[in-house]
Amino acid sequence: MTALLDAPTSAAEPTAAPILQARDLTKSYPLGETTVHALRGVSLSVAAGEFVALMGPSGSGKSTLLHLLGGLDLPTSGEVELAGEVISRLSDDRATRLRRDRTGFVFQSFNLIPLLDVTENIALPFTIAGQDPSRGELAARLGDMIELVDLLGKEHHRPDQLSHGEQQRVAVARALVTGPALLFADEPTGNLDYTTGNEILDALWRSCHERGQTIVLVTHDAKAAAYADRVLVVGDGRIRDTIELGRRADHDATVLIGRLAQLGL
Template sequence: METFIIEDVTKSFQNGEVEAKILKGVNLTLTEGEITALVGPSGSGKSTILTIAAGLQKASGGQILFDGDDMTAMSQENIRKVRSSEFGFVFQSSHLVPFLTVEEQLDLMLDVAETKMDKKQQKEEISRILKLVGMDHRKDAYPPSLSGGEKQRVAIARAIIHKPKILFADEPTASLDTKRKKEVMELIHELTKSLGLTTLMVTHDDEMLPYADRVITMRDGVIV
């Protein structure tokens, strides 16, 4: 099922008197239960299209349709609501809150997403997701005591705890060693399939491509 449609999206920056065109009309449709990988050289615009799709920056033109609603026409507050309840994010760095335990990171995300769960349900859901990502044994640990791979697992758990429809992953394995990269990608793949997520991933690592259902290559602001 097509849940996310990017239509003719452009992005340009004014650099003095020169207008730099980063995206020159990108069209992309994401399908439920699939991982779409965006690849391409640096400066091709792959991270820009991901951040625009995720509502983290505005497009200069075009439309982004999520469940039929045009996100480019939404207010900042509505985009925030969509981000908190419908999207999940995994970045190159885990970006965990340093003073919260693993369990509390997920608890915070449930609060931010304003889920209707009571405390008991929240605890059960956190426990279930931590088991799913293999981190239930470290639920009381603080981020500084976790390894890079463990941090990324917690970041993935935080990204899916509130049952988002779309998972945005910006180079999620870039800071990991080969063994951890494989583990994290396997996890993203497994979760996308089992939870029916729609995943858009930016990567420059060819080893990660076998995990993607579709690979889109970008160059100079267009899909090639």
């Protein structure tokens, strides 16, 4: 009885609604006479404001899963619901719009435009949409992003005048400048040394912790995954384990490394 009385009511409980849900996703690729089963039935849910990492060995299906979650590709079966919309039920046009308006992507390679400076590269999503990013609210947002990724003073540098870590931070700012509901990052620190990688992870974590940005990060590096609130371990096209780390400002990887060792990873 006491337990019942003490139990928090659902109204009092701060339950963040899921912003992203995957239901029994499979993805198969025909390969000559055979079929590659990249995903064999993945279900997951990500709450708004959560930082989730996907870890697992090479070829386990992490990038495939990220692409399906972000609507870059469609599953063979199952469905993805992003910001309340089931992606596979949308027309191509609406799916493109959903992706453009609600998601941001950061990949291993930075994909910056060499002739554009830092500000212009970050402003690219606005320029492509035919908006003028040099004034008003958009200019304010650009300034805000440059500050978030710690590039004040480098606004007019071109990519070849930046370190690799700075270039990747420009890519992070460009992915975040439109205010996406979800940021997807696939090995964003893969080409970077340890310290430089940490600069990127710090920028991602600040966007999550200080601004409520929801993040799904793919990495094979436990030190990177330790920035997340929760780690999903992917193996052979399935989610093998979930490791709850909680929000921690020190990003200590000890607990995660211990759990991964228990799993034989």
